[in-house]
Amino acid sequence: xxxxxxxxxxxxxxxxxxxxxxxxxxxxxxxxxxxxxxxxxxxxxxxxxxxxxxxxxxxxxxxxxxxxxxxxxxxxxxxxxxxxxxxxxxxxxxxxxxxxxxxxxxxxxxxxxxxxxxxxxxxxxxxxxxxxxxxxxxxxxxxxxxxxxxxxxxxxxxxxxxxxxxxxxxxxxxxxxxxxxxxxxxxxxxxxxxxx
Amino acid sequence: xxxxxxxxxxxxxxxxxxxxxxxxxxxxxxxxxxxxxxxxxxxxxxxxxxxxxxxxxxxxxxxxxxxxxxxxxxxxxxxxxxxxxxxxxxxxxxxxxxxxxxxxxxxxxxxxxxxxxxxxxxxxxxxxxxxxxxxxxxxxxxxxxxxxxxxxxxxxxxxxxxxxxxxxxxxxxxxxxxxxxxxxxxxxxxxxxxxxxxxxxxxxxxxxxxxxxxxxxxxxxxxxxxxxxxxxxxxxxxxxxxxxxxxxxxxxxxxxxxxxxxxxxxxxxxxxxxxxxxxxxxxxxxxxxxxxxxxxxxxxxxxxxxxxxxxxxxxxxxxxxxxxxxxxxxxxxxxxxxxxxxxxxxxxxxxxxxxxxxxxxxxxxxxxxxxxxxxxxxxxxxxxxxxxxxxxxxxxxxxxxxxxxxxxxxxxxxxxxxxxxxxxxxxxxxxxxxxxxxxxxxxxxxxxxxxxxxxxxxxxxxxxxxxxxxxxxxxxxxxxxxxx
Numbered sequence: 001x002x003x004x005x006x007x008x009x010x011x012x013x014x015x016x017x018x019x020x021x022x023x024x025x026x027x028x029x030x031x032x033x034x035x036x037x038x039x040x041x042x043x044x045x046x047x048x049x050x051x052x053x054x055x056x057x058x059x060x061x062x063x064x065x066x067x068x069x070x071x072x073x074x075x076x077x078x079x080x081x082x083x084x085x086x087x088x089x090x091x092x093x094x095x096x097x098x099x100x101x102x103x104x105x106x107x108x109x110x111x112x113x114x115x116x117x118x119x120x121x122x123x124x125x126x127x128x129x130x131x132x133x134x135x136x137x138x139x140x141x142x143x144x145x146x147x148x149x150x151x152x153x154x155x156x157x158x159x160x161x162x163x164x165x166x167x168x169x170x171x172x173x174x175x176x177x178x179x180x181x182x183x184x185x186x187x188x189x190x191x192x193x194x195x196x
Numbered sequence: 197x198x199x200x201x202x203x204x205x206x207x208x209x210x211x212x213x214x215x216x217x218x219x220x221x222x223x224x225x226x227x228x229x230x231x232x233x234x235x236x237x238x239x240x241x242x243x244x245x246x247x248x249x250x251x252x253x254x255x256x257x258x259x260x261x262x263x264x265x266x267x268x269x270x271x272x273x274x275x276x277x278x279x280x281x282x283x284x285x286x287x288x289x290x291x292x293x294x295x296x297x298x299x300x301x302x303x304x305x306x307x308x309x310x311x312x313x314x315x316x317x318x319x320x321x322x323x324x325x326x327x328x329x330x331x332x333x334x335x336x337x338x339x340x341x342x343x344x345x346x347x348x349x350x351x352x353x354x355x356x357x358x359x360x361x362x363x364x365x366x367x368x369x370x371x372x373x374x375x376x377x378x379x380x381x382x383x384x385x386x387x388x389x390x391x392x393x394x395x396x397x398x399x400x401x402x403x404x405x406x407x408x409x410x411x412x413x414x415x416x417x418x419x420x421x422x423x424x425x426x427x428x429x430x431x432x433x434x435x436x437x438x439x440x441x442x443x444x445x446x447x448x449x450x451x452x453x454x455x456x457x458x459x460x461x462x463x464x465x466x467x468x469x470x471x472x473x474x475x476x477x478x479x480x481x482x483x484x485x486x487x488x489x490x491x492x493x494x495x496x497x498x499x500x501x502x503x504x505x506x507x508x509x510x511x512x513x514x515x516x517x518x519x520x521x522x523x524x525x526x527x528x529x530x531x532x533x534x535x536x537x538x539x540x541x542x543x544x545x546x547x548x549x550x551x552x553x554x555x556x557x558x559x560x561x562x563x564x565x566x567x568x569x570x571x572x573x574x575x576x577x578x579x580x581x582x583x584x585x586x587x588x589x590x591x592x593x594x595x596x597x598x599x600x601x602x603x604x605x606x607x608x609x610x611x612x613x614x615x616x617x618x619x620x621x622x623x624x625x626x627x628x629x630x631x632x633x634x635x636x637x638x639x640x641x642x643x644x645x646x647x648x649x650x651x652x653x654x655x656x657x658x659x660x661x662x663x664x665x666x667x668x669x670x671x672x673x674x675x676x677x678x679x680x
Contacts, residue, residue: 037217037386038642039414050410054419076351085355098360098438100366103433109371109424113378116420117405120413122381127404133389135409136382138217138645154653158566176406 002174004145006032008131008156009164011140014040016163020045021142023162029155032145032174035135049098054119059114065107121176128175143172209653210304212487217645224637224644225390227483232634235482243626250620253613254329261331264613270595271608276326278587279618282467283323283625284365284439285460285583289468290316291372294379295428298421303651304496306643307489310383311479312472314636315374318628319471320369327361329617357441364438371431375424378417382406383641400636436464437468443590450530450594453518459511466504466553467583469497473576475629477569478636488639491567500567501579501644505557508586512554526599534593541607542593545585552582 011017014036021043024031031047044051050099070093077083078090117123135141142164144155156167215223232240257264259316267274290312297305328337340362352359385407388400407413440460443451473494480489515600519531535546559565566572597604632638649655 028366034411035409036411037221037409038382038536042410043411043419044415049415052416054416055423058427059422072342073354077354083352085353088355088668092355095355098357098434098441099363101353101430101434102363103362105371105427106367109287109374109427112423113374114418115376116416120410120416122407122413123579124405127401128406128408130408130410136386136389136407137221152668163241165266185550 001172004032004174005173006131006170007144007146007150007152007159008168008170009142009144009159010132010166010168011142011163012138012165013163014043014140017140017142018043018046020159022166024142024159029095029144029150029158030147032143033145035130035132035141037098037136037138037140054112054116054177058108061115062104062108062113064111065104068107069103070096073099088111114182125178126176127178128176129130131170131172207651208243208490208492210307210490210492210651210670211644212490212650214607214654215359215487215648215652216360217648220644221386221390221479221641223485223487224639225387227485227633228387228635228637236634240630242628243623243630246623248620248623248625249334249616250618250623253616253620254325254472256613257329257617258334260611262330262351264611266609266610266611270598270603270605271592272595273330273591273616273623274608275410275588275610275614276330278584278591279621280323280326280330280592281439281587282584282623283319283326285436285464285467285587286580287323287372287468287492288436288461288464289430289455289472290314290319290464291368291428292377292468293472294375295425295432298425299429303647304493306640306647307493308472308476308497309643310376310636310640311476311633311638312468314381314629314632315471315475316368316372318625318632319374319468320365320372321628322625324365324369324569325617325621326622327365357438357445360438361442363494364435364449367590368431368435370518371424371428375428375516377642378420379643380388380425380636382409382417383637385409387637411641415510433461448594448598449524449526450534450590453515455511455518459508459515462504462507462511463583466501466557466582469501469504470579470583473497473501473572474580477573477576482646483633483638485639485648488644491569494569494572495566498560498572498575501575502557502560505553505560507581509554512550512649514602517527529597530594530624534597535589542589542596545589546593549582549585551590552578553586576628 009020011020017034017036017040021031021034025046025048034043036043065138073096074091077092082090084090121128130136130141131143132141133141142159144150144159146152146155146169152169156169159167211220254381265274265276290309293305293312294309297309328334331337338357340352342354381404382399384404387402391397391400437457437460440456444453444456446452476489477494481487516531516536517528522528534540534542537543538547556575559571559575592608596608
C-alpha cells in the first residue's frame with residue numbers, strides 16, 4: 001500500500017475544469033488524476049495522456065477468434081473425423097462462416113472487457129480511494145501529487161485562483177485493496193498522518 | 197468543448213426541466229433507494245407466480261418427455277420454437293438502441309438504452325429456454341458443444357444451422373451482458389458512493405468493481421464502448437439471420453426463401469421496439485422519469501416501428517409474389533391455401549398477423565398518434581401479438597399439411613404445459629425486469645449527464661444567444677479548443 005499526499009481541488013463545472021487543467025500543467029504541477037462523473041471528451045488530451053491501445057488489443061483478440069474457429073473446424077471435419085454430409089466437400093468453408101464470425105466477436109468482446117478490467121484494475125470486491133465521493137455525482141476532482149519540493153499553500157491558492165470551489169490537502173491510498181471502504185481506509189490514513 | 201455542445205434549435209430537448217448534474221443523480225437514483233411500492237410488489241409477485249407455473253410445466257416435460265406437448269408427426273416445432281424466435285426477436289431492439297444508435301451518434305438513445313439492454317438480456321435468457329428444453333433429454337444438452345468426447349471424438353456438425361444458432365445465441369447473450377455491465381459500472385459506483393445503509397454499501401461496493409471515474413479509465417471505457425458497439429452491430433444482424441437460416445436452409449415450402457434474413461431482422465427490430473415501448477411507457481410513469489424518457493423518445497421509437505413494420509409488410513407481399521411467380525405447386529399451396537385462405541384451418545392466424553403487423557402500425561404516420569401514450573401502449577401490445585403470430589404462421593402453417601397428404605395433421609393445439617412454459621418465460625422476464633428496476637438505475641446516469649448541457653431543455657434555452665455569436669466570439673467567451 002502506498003499512501004501519498006495530495007492537494008485536491010474540487011470543481012463544479014467542466015467548463016472551468018478544462019482551462020484549469022491546462023493552467024496547472026503549464027505551471028508545472030504534476031496532476032495525479034482527474035476524477036469526473038461522466039466522460040469528458042478531450043480531457044485526456046489536455047492532461048497529456050496517450051491514446052489507449054485497447055482497440056489494437058481487441059483486433060488481436062478478434063483475429064485469434066477467427067483463426068481458432070477456422071483452424072479447429074478444418075481440423076475436426078477434414079482431418080480428425082470426416083463426415084459425408086450429402087456428398088458435399090469436407091472442407092465446406094462457406095458453411096463455417098457463421099460460427100467463425102460468432103467466435104471472432106466473442107473472443108474480441110470477452111478479451112477486450114478482461115483487458116479493460118486488468119488495465120484499470122477493476123474487479124469485484126476491489127476497493128479504491130477516490131478523493132471525493134461526489135466525484136461520481138456532480139463534482140470534478142483534480143488531484144495534484146505532492147513531492148518534497150511542493151509548496152502546498154501555494155498550490156492550494158493557485159487551484160483556488162483558477163476556479164476550484166474547495167481545496168484540501170489529503171492523504172490517499174493510490175493502490176486498490178480488498179475489504180471495507182470506511183474502516184480500512186481510516187486505519188491507514190491515520191497511520192500515515194501520524195508519520196508525517 | 198463548449199463548441200461541441202452546440203446543437204440546432206430544431207431538435208427537441210431530450211431532458212426536460214431545469215436540471216443540474218446533482219438533480220439528475222437524485223432523480224434516477226430515487227427509485228433504487230426508495231422502498232418498493234405496493235404496485236412493485238404486486239407486479240413482482242405475479243411474475244414470480246408465473247415463473248413457478250413455468251417451472252412446473254418444464255418439470256412435467258422433463259419427467260414425461262416432449263410427449264407432454266402436442267407436437268406431432270408434421271408439426272415437430274410448435275409453440276416452443278415459435279416462442280424462441282419471438283423472444284430472440286424482442287431481444288434485438290436493445291442492441292440496436294445501444295450499439296447501432298451509438299455508432300450513428302443518436303443522442304436520444306441515452307434515455308432508453310439501459311432499460312432496453314436489460315430487456316435484451318432477459319429476452320435472450322427466455323429464448324434460450326425453448327431450444328434447451330425442446331431437446332427432451334436435457335441432461336445431454338452439453339452434446340451441442342464441441343468438446344473432446346469418448347464417442348470418437350465425434351464433433352458437432354459445423355455445417356448445420358441449428359449449431360450456428362447455438363453459437364449465435366450464446367455469443368449474443370455474452371456480448372450483450374458484457375456491454376450492459378461495463379456501461380453500468382460508473383452508475384453502480386454512483387449508487388455505492390451515495391449509499392447510507394450497510395447492505396447497500398456492501399452490495400454496490402462489490403458490484404461497482406472499484407470504479408473511481410479516473411480520466412484514464414473513462415478514456416478506456418469510451419474506447420471499449422465504441423468497439424463493443426462496433427462488434428454488436430454486425431452481431432445483432434447475424435443472430436436473427438442465423439435464426440432465419442434454421443428455416444431458410446430447409447426445403448420446406450414457405451421456409452425455403454432467400455428473403456428470410458433481412459425480413460427476420462426487420463421483424464426482430466419491429467417487435468423489439470414494441471416491447472421497449474410496452475416496458476418504458478409503464479416504467480417512466482411508475483418511476484416518475486418523464487423528464488428523461490420524454491414524449492420525444494416515445495415518438496422517435498414509434499417512427500422506427502412504422503418503418504420496420506412497413507419493411508415487414510413488404511416482405512410479406514414479396515413472399516406472396518414469389519410463391520405465385522415461382523409457379524411451384526407446393527409453394528402456392530403453402531401460401532395461398534394454408535395461409536391466405538381464411539377457410540383453411542389456420543387462415544385466421546395469417547390475417548391476425550397481417551392486421552397487427554402491417555395495417556395497425558400505419559397509424560403512426562400521424563404525429564398525434566406517435567405522441568399519444570395510450571395509443572402507443574395499445575399498439576405495442578398489438579404488435580407483440582402480431583409478431584408472435586408471424587412466427588406461428590411460419591412454423592405451423594408450412595408443415596401441418598406438407599407433401600404427403602396422408603401425413604397431414606388436421607390441427608395442432610398446444611397442451612396446458614406448452615402454454616405454461618410460455619407463461620413461465622413471461623414470469624422469468626418480468627421477475628428479472630422488476631428486480632432490475634429496483635436494484636439498478638434504469639437510465640444510464642453518466643450518459644445523461646454527458647448530453648445534459650447539449651440536449652437539456654434548460655440549457656438549450658440559452659442557445660439562442662450563442663447562435664447569434666460568431667465562432668470566434670464564442671470561443672473567446674465560453675470556450676477553449678480541444679487540442680492540448
